[in-house]
Amino acid sequence: MAMATATERPAHLKPVSLKTDTAVEMIGVHKWYGEFHVLRDINLKVTRGERIVVCGPSGSGKSTMIRCINRLEEHQQGKIIVDGVELTNDLKRIDEIRRDVGMVFQHFNLFPHLTILENCTLAPIWVRKMPKKDAEEIAMHYLTRVKIPEQAHKYPGQLSGGQQQRVAIARSLCMSPKIMLFDEPTSALDPEMVKEVLDTMVSLAEEGMTMIVVTHEMGFARQVANRVIFMDAGQIVEMNTPDEFFKNPQHERTKLFLSQILH
Amino acid sequence: MAITTEPVAYVRTAPIAEQPPPMMARGWLAWMRENLFSSVGNTILTLIALYIIYLVVPPAIRFFFIDAVWTGSNREACLAANVGREVGACWAYVNAKLSYFVYGSYPWDDRWRVDIVFALGAFGIAWLLWLDAPKRGLGALYFFVIFPIAAFILLRGWPAIGLQRVDTSLWGGILVTLIVSIVGIVVSLPLGVLLALGRRSRLPLIRLACIIFIEVVRGVPLITVLFMANTMLPLFLPGNMSPDRLLRPLVGVALFASAYMAEVVRGGLQAIPKGQYEGAMSLGLGYWRMMRLIILPQALRIVIPGIVNTFIGLFKDTTLVSIVGIFDLIKTVEVTLVDPTWATPVTRLTGYAFAGVFYFICCYGMSRYSLAVERRLAAGQKR
Numbered sequence A: 001m002a003m004a005t006a007t008e009r010p011a012h013l014k015p016v017s018l019k020t021d022t023a024v025e026m027i028g029v030h031k032w033y034g035e036f037h038v039l040r041d042i043n044l045k046v047t048r049g050e051r052i053v054v055c056g057p058s059g060s061g062k063s064t065m066i067r068c069i070n071r072l073e074e075h076q077q078g079k080i081i082v083d084g085v086e087l088t089n090d091l092k093r094i095d096e097i098r099r100d101v102g103m104v105f106q107h108f109n110l111f112p113h114l115t116i117l118e119n120c121t122l123a124p125i126w127v128r129k130m131p132k133k134d135a136e137e138i139a140m141h142y143l144t145r146v147k148i149p150e151q152a153h154k155y156p157g158q159l160s161g162g163q164q165q166r167v168a169i170a171r172s173l174c175m176s177p178k179i180m181l182f183d184e185p186t187s188a189l190d191p192e193m194v195k196e197v198l199d200t201m202v203s204l205a206e207e208g209m210t211m212i213v214v215t216h217e218m219g220f221a222r223q224v225a226n227r228v229i230f231m232d233a234g235q236i237v238e239m240n241t242p243d244e245f246f247k248n249p250q251h252e253r254t255k256l257f258l259s260q261i262l263h
Numbered sequence B: 001m002a003i004t005t006e007p008v009a010y011v012r013t014a015p016i017a018e019q020p021p022p023m024m025a026r027g028w029l030a031w032m033r034e035n036l037f038s039s040v041g042n043t044i045l046t047l048i049a050l051y052i053i054y055l056v057v058p059p060a061i062r063f064f065f066i067d068a069v070w071t072g073s074n075r076e077a078c079l080a081a082n083v084g085r086e087v088g089a090c091w092a093y094v095n096a097k098l099s100y101f102v103y104g105s106y107p108w109d110d111r112w113r114v115d116i117v118f119a120l121g122a123f124g125i126a127w128l129l130w131l132d133a134p135k136r137g138l139g140a141l142y143f144f145v146i147f148p149i150a151a152f153i154l155l156r157g158w159p160a161i162g163l164q165r166v167d168t169s170l171w172g173g174i175l176v177t178l179i180v181s182i183v184g185i186v187v188s189l190p191l192g193v194l195l196a197l198g199r200r201s202r203l204p205l206i207r208l209a210c211i212i213f214i215e216v217v218r219g220v221p222l223i224t225v226l227f228m229a230n231t232m233l234p235l236f237l238p239g240n241m242s243p244d245r246l247l248r249p250l251v252g253v254a255l256f257a258s259a260y261m262a263e264v265v266r267g268g269l270q271a272i273p274k275g276q277y278e279g280a281m282s283l284g285l286g287y288w289r290m291m292r293l294i295i296l297p298q299a300l301r302i303v304i305p306g307i308v309n310t311f312i313g314l315f316k317d318t319t320l321v322s323i324v325g326i327f328d329l330i331k332t333v334e335v336t337l338v339d340p341t342w343a344t345p346v347t348r349l350t351g352y353a354f355a356g357v358f359y360f361i362c363c364y365g366m367s368r369y370s371l372a373v374e375r376r377l378a379a380g381q382k383r
């Protein structure tokens, strides 16, 4: 709803959509860190426009799983197919996939030596070869959407955590991603800033963005998720609609986890 | 409940308005008491420092200015017996030899060419170092491409356009010192960055090659590198091609400095958090773009003190090129020391004092400039 009132999309900013109906498909994915088996036979299919929330105890492999989707981590067995393209060692293909898959990190990872505006225009200019003027126009559009256009010429270090995370979201959006990955986007924020970031994500979901979100914000999961995934010890142990997931958890581990975080 | 409503310090009943900080006005006497004589130990240190200043500064001032001889055409002017008092620096000697200190044996009639190169270089350096200068991209093009070509043609000569050929064996003095150090500085930074990246590369062959280069070059004295460059460089080149005798130590100095630079830059790279790489990669930036736009600007900024340290070391190390027969500033000073026209007890001291002042001004200038840059960058992005 917040989004409906956002500024008009610039004319040259065409909405991008996925080429296929399956945004991400993981088939029998395994990964090891040395001897340590982090991901064990992960199977997951995310369809276009779907919102998936991933939760689970710390160290269960949630980050590792979504980082495999844009190859920040390499899987050693199984297949990962992103919008019809399989992830292999082909560096060119990896960069192409990364262009179309936005990622928001727990610690924002903004570039501290660049202004907010430069953070947002860098990739469109250098990766998408967009003229600077167009890139700035798009950046201002998205900064307006995340409600901080007035901060455009400041440096990340001068903004609050919540503002920085919203900039990080805007920076991803400037690349017109087809899929957005979020890795605990609100965990590093002071409580009063969580809502502003979640609001931004909700409005993104309402626009039909395909999203995979690692979070423990159960309110967010209830509101926007199509499916909730619960991970434990490198495996997906439960996958259900939010209603069923919260009302009727099947797995012992899930029940314990929910009782801990929902008090 | 009978709770007393006495004014209790723990809980405010009304908000306090903002107040100005307490007055800090203090005279210089208070300042001295606080900073120089605040305790017995502090007072002793202050007195020792004053005594050292008393020992060092007045004699230096006497040597450089009060007792100095400023004019004269030969050694007679600087002999204590003729002057009738103690003689400090014999600036008359420096004055007489100044043009040799600056140009070496560069032919008299062609020294205007060197002057033009100095002027062009100073212009380029000012353009680059002045951070608010207009068109700094063009300035870089000028300094790194146009200026070197022009300087080479002017200094070396080009008979086709009427510039008589001047062999590098005639070049000398400050001219050579500046050439060796500026080439060393300009080459060692990019080469050092490449070596540092190579040392962190995931490709084992590149990593190994960089480690071997850095450790070998860093592990031997510069004199060895200079001798090796002098004798081995001709062996690498085919047949009758023999590299210029000035070029050889130039390569040696540049390679030597780049090995040090590589380690300085690597220190900066290590200080960049993994998240910066991940942020850049997740946007689809390839390796080189990520390095150039995200990682290196931050890494180099962190290690500016180390980089300038290496530059200053390199600048002073250029004096060693005299070992392989190059007439840098120190060497030209030494040559004039045996000139009987100026043989006095203070000539040697004066010559080295002159060289010392020259090196100090250059190095201190670099140091101050880098401090200014650091302060400015720090003001831009507060973390």
Ligand SMILES: Nc1ncnc2c1ncn2[C@@H]1O[C@H](COP(=O)(O)OP(=O)(O)O)[C@@H](O)[C@H]1O
Pocket (backbone or CB within 6 Å): A033, A036, A038, A056, A057, A058, A059, A060, A061, A062, A063, A064, A065
């Ligand atoms: N680079 C790494 N090397 C070795 N082990 C790692 C590395 N990254 C993560 N791990 C381990 O893998 C497990 C899963 O990590 P992670 O995916 O970050 O969990 P989560 O995000 O669910 O908290 C943890 O036990 C963690 O210690």
Ligand SMILES: [Mg+2]
Pocket (backbone or CB within 6 Å): A062, A063, A064, A183, A184
């Ligand atoms: Mg995690």
